[in-house]
Amino acid sequence: MNDTIASLMAHRSVRAFRDTPVTEEQLQTIVAAGQMASTSSNVQAYSVIAVTEPSLKRQLAVLSGDQAYVEQCPLFLVWCADFYRTCRASEMYLGEETTYEDxxxxxxxxxxxAALAAQNAAVAAESMGLGICYIGGIRNRIAEVAELLRIPELAYPVFGMCVGVPARQSGQRPRLPVEAVLHRNGYDPETSVEAVKGYDVKMVRYLRERTEGRKSTPWSKIMAEWLARPNRLHVRAFLEARGLLRR
Incomplete structure (x- = not known):
């Protein structure tokens, strides 16, 4: 165990923040750390929009499913997959070449x-004593988010990230055991599924404690409900209209 691993193992989502602003130096450092993440072929096909304007955060909170902490956090980062910049920068060299950004x-x-950069940024933020929470809810009304933030074609908002000084210590949700996700020299289906049984027991105990007995649903049942829910099926049409995911 070292300081880096200890920080990673202490991660938890933060949904209550102090009024303390995130400084410009902290923001620059967080994004610069994100940029040092690995990137395929050095394409760096992502952008991040830093939102601090209260009215914008309020609108994004509503568009994200009325998640109050989006408005409350001092800094809301919107991470975008972005081929707009790549294509525009390459125009002078392409001529009549067929391109495959779609x-x-x-x-x-x-x-x-975008995901790799965001996770680097999250680790950097936590190393400064800040807390973060990923917000996939910005895809609930993704077209409205894109319009609000003036996101151009060939780019789309992947997720948001609340950033700020935690107002209180959050609980840490248990993860699947290592044996459920670690396979050696090939995929082991039986071990992977068998390991879920113990995790179901742990999750029931965790939920009972967290909700004071109001919830006690096994993880496998939660996943069954998730799989059976037609979640954000509008996103594909939105992406295709943006010039993405067409082939």
Whole structure:
């Protein structure tokens, strides 16, 4: 165990923040740390929008499903997969060449790049004593978010991230055991699924304690409900209209 691993193992989502602003120096450092994440072929196909304007955060909170902490946090980062910059910067060299920014592979490259950069940024923020919370809810009304933030074609908002000084210590949600996700020299289906049984017991105990007995649902049942829910099916049409994910 070292300081880096200890920080990673202490991660928890923060949903209550003090009024303390995130300084410009902290913001610059967080984004610069994000930029040092690995990126496919050095494409760096992502951008991040720092939102501090109260009225914008208020609108984003509503668009994200009335998540109050989006408005409350001092800094809200919107991480975007972005091929707009790549394509515009390359125009003078392309001529009549056929390009493939609309391919599934390009979509994956940009989305993965954004996620890798964001996680680097999250670790950097936590190392400064700040807390973060990822907000996938910005995809609930993704077209309205894109319009509000003036996100151009060939780019889309992947997720948001609340950043700020935690107002209180948050509980840490248990993760699947290592044996459920770690396979050696090939995928082991039986071990992976078998390990969920113990995790279900742990999650029931965690939820009972967290909710004072109001909830006690096993993880596997929560996942069954998640899989059976038609979640954000509008996103594909939005992406295609932006010039992404067409082939």
């Amino acid at each position: 391919s599934t592979e390009s979509f994956m490259v940009a989305t993965i790049d």
